[in-house]
Amino acid sequence: MSDNAKAAAPRKPVARKDMTRWQWTWKEMKRNYAAYLMCAPFFLIFFTFTVGPVVLSIYYSFTVFNLIQPEHFVWLENYMRLIFDDDTFLKAIENTLIFAVVTGPVSYLLSLVTAWFINELAPKIRAVVTLIFYAPSISGGVYLIWKVAFDGDEYGYVNSLLMRYGIETQPILFFQNATYVMPICIVVALWTSLGVAFLSFIGGLQAVDKAQYEAGAVDGIRNRWQEFWYITLPNMKQQLLFGAVMSITQSFGFGDIVTALAGFPSVNYCAWTIVHHLQDYGGQRFEVGYASAIATILFAIMIGSNMLVNKILSKVGQ
Amino acid sequence: MARLRTRNHKVVLSRSAGGDIGISIFLIIFGLFMFIPMYYVIIQSLKPMDELWQYPPRFYVVHMTFQNFADMFNAMSDSWVPFSRYIFNTVLISVVGTFGNLVCGSLAAYTISKIKFPGRTALFRLVRLSLMFHTTVASIVNYMTMSRLGWIDTYLAVIIPAWGSTLGMFLMKQFMEGNISDAVLESARLDGSSELRTYWTIAMPMVKPGWLTLIVYSFKDLWNMGSSTYIMSEQLKTFNYAVQQIVSGGVARAGVGCAASVVMMLVPIAVFVFSQSQVVETMATSGMKD
Known part of the structure; x- marks a missing residue:
């Protein structure tokens, strides 16, 4: 026992008196050195491959840099070029926003409504139904089946259906026609979008205390819609916020699906997004400064929309 | 006020038939939209050549065969790398990447949620912020x-960054916050258990759902990884890359492409099915709070 007591002694919290804030912090840091060591591996990697690159990208976005010569500072030149001199980029911004504004909220609401409807099923059935809705989001490249479905010749399933019922006489070249590319990509993106947010809602719904519903019924809640509004939603506010972040971030990240379906670049850049523009300049042309400006704008848009939506959502129900 | 209905002294919640029907219709239509493509890929993978070409396409298979799965191994014959190598690469990357993410992520989640050291809030805020943007911006x-x-x-280029991926760590931290009692940890510390030991023998066994959730997400991301900008050599490329090559190989490989897609999707689905209830339990604590 005395050995144990001795070992425990140095870890006792330091009383915070007779010293400045910094002295206290330093003492606390020394006392908890083990904590820093334990989280070091994770944060070392996190800072090297996520935080650091984002910060550096912001710096590089003010420079011209081609990986061979040292970078030189050009202030806002890259941004000027992007906004005033790069029509493809403006198209990319437009498409990105359309994508995000449609898939983000739609995916969010679909996740919430579906999770809510599923919640009342018997546990075994609920598990199966959850899997059906969730599976597309975890099954990798299976969305390529949609490419087959919308194939441009008469063997594409959609074309064959349209022609069989006489709606069209000629097969439609879905992925060569700017009118169809974006809507199809959005549908496929939605198909894969019941992911983390959806599961979060399912988890949140199951955690709501059942007694509250009974209490609600006693207090005069008359139907399931009122119950949802007055009991369920306020109870799962944390999940609603988390799901929003997941849905928004996801809605900016459908570039791979677009590339797989519509090609790189898509016809007339009709589904060209900021992510594609970034891949083009960063991965293929090695204009690091310019690509960093694109990355910084994308970063700002994602963070900005997340902050905004979080602010709005956290006001709901207060 | 509506009359309160009870059965066996329990309150029966009021549920209108119209609502039930509406909800069922929604779930069935939306469910079919989600399910049919998956189902169709599976059905196609089991069809023999002549049935694959039947027109219009059929949603069932008459003579079931596993030939497509066998042919999968020859489908990349124009590549000098054996097909099994792509599978090996994906398995290696997924397993090592997930394991590393589990170790690093759970250590970080534990320290941040259960040890009060200066800087923990700031670090966690950064992790939370990282959920708000796509890692493409760091590319x-x-x-x-x-x-x-x-x-x-x-x-290394694809495995190491995965060790620091944040979603699993974030969920685990939120789960630990509510599911590990501080009193138990405190008494372990008083007994002279080192932090590392407390983490391993006391904290970790209490948060198995958190583990599994981290594994599910980390594994899914790595398993589904396609071509990476960091990898050029054919012998290091992944299974998903090979599947995409086969599928885009066009009609001649339709059946094989579907077989490969089925293998591709069944693994993460199996991992999820195995851990579903625990993942849902973890999700009950997911939230944006500090």
Whole structure:
């Protein structure tokens, strides 16, 4: 026992008196050195491959840099070029926003409504139904089946259906026609979008205390819609916020699906997004400064929309 | 006020038939939209050649065969790398990447949620912020980092960054917050248990759902990884890359493409099915709070 007591002694919290804030912090840091060591591996990697690159990208976005010569500072030149001199980029911004504004909220609401409807099923059935809705989001490249479905010749399933019922006489070249590319990509993106947010809602719904519903019924809640509004939603506010972040971030990240379906670049850049523009300049042309400006704008848009939506959502129900 | 209905002294919640029907219709239509493509891929993978070409396409299979799965191994014959190598690469990357993410992530989640050290809130806020943007924005600098480290065209370039991926760690931290009692940890510390030991023998066994959730997400991301900008050598490329090559090979490989897609999707689905209830339990604590 005395050995144990001795070992425990140095870890006792330091009383915070007779010293400045910094002295206290330093003492606390020394006392908890083990904590820093334990989280070091994770944060070392996190800072090297996520935080650091984002910060550096912001710096590089003010420079011209081609990986061979040292970078030189050009202030806002890259941004000027992007906004005033790069029509493809403006198209990319437009498409990105359309994508995000449609898939983000739609995916969010679909996740919430579906999770809510599923919640009342018997546990075994609920598990199966959850899997059906969730599976597309975890099954990798299976969305390529949609490419087959919308194939441009008469063997594409959609074309064959349209022609069989006489709606069209000629097969439609879905992925060569700017009118169809974006809507199809959005549908496929939605198909894969019941992911983390959806599961979060399912988890949140199951955690709501059942007694509250009974209490609600006693207090005069008359139907399931009122119950949802007055009991369920306020109870799962944390999940609603988390799901929003997941849905928004996801809605900016459908570039791979677009590339797989519509090609790189898509016809007339009709589904060209900021992510594609970034891949083009960063991965293929090695204009690091310019690509960093694109990355910084994308970063700002994602963070900005997340902050905004979080602010709005956290006001709901207060 | 509506009359309160009870059965066996329990309150029966009021549910209108119209609502039930509406909800069922929604679930069935939306469910079919989600399910049919998956089902169709599976059905196609089991069809023999002549049935694959039947027109209009059929949603059932008459003579079931596993030939497509066998042919899968010859489908990449124009590549000098054996097909099993792509599978090996994906398995290696997924397993090592997930394991590393579990170790690093759970250590970080534990320290941040259960040890009060200066800086923990700031670190966690950064992790939370990282959920708000896509890692694509880091891709340019990451390429430079990788080439400076000499990791281009090695497994390290795809495995190591995964060790620091944040979603699993974030969920685990939120789960630990509510599911590990501080009193138990405190008494372990008083008994002289080191933090590392407390983490391993006391905290970790209490948060198995958190583990599994981290594994599910980390594994899914790595398993589904396609071509990476850091990898050029054919012998280091992934299964998903090979599947995409086969599928885009066009009609001649339709059945094989579907077979490969089925293998591709069944693994993460199996991992999820195995851990579903625990993942849902973890999700009950998911939230954006500090």
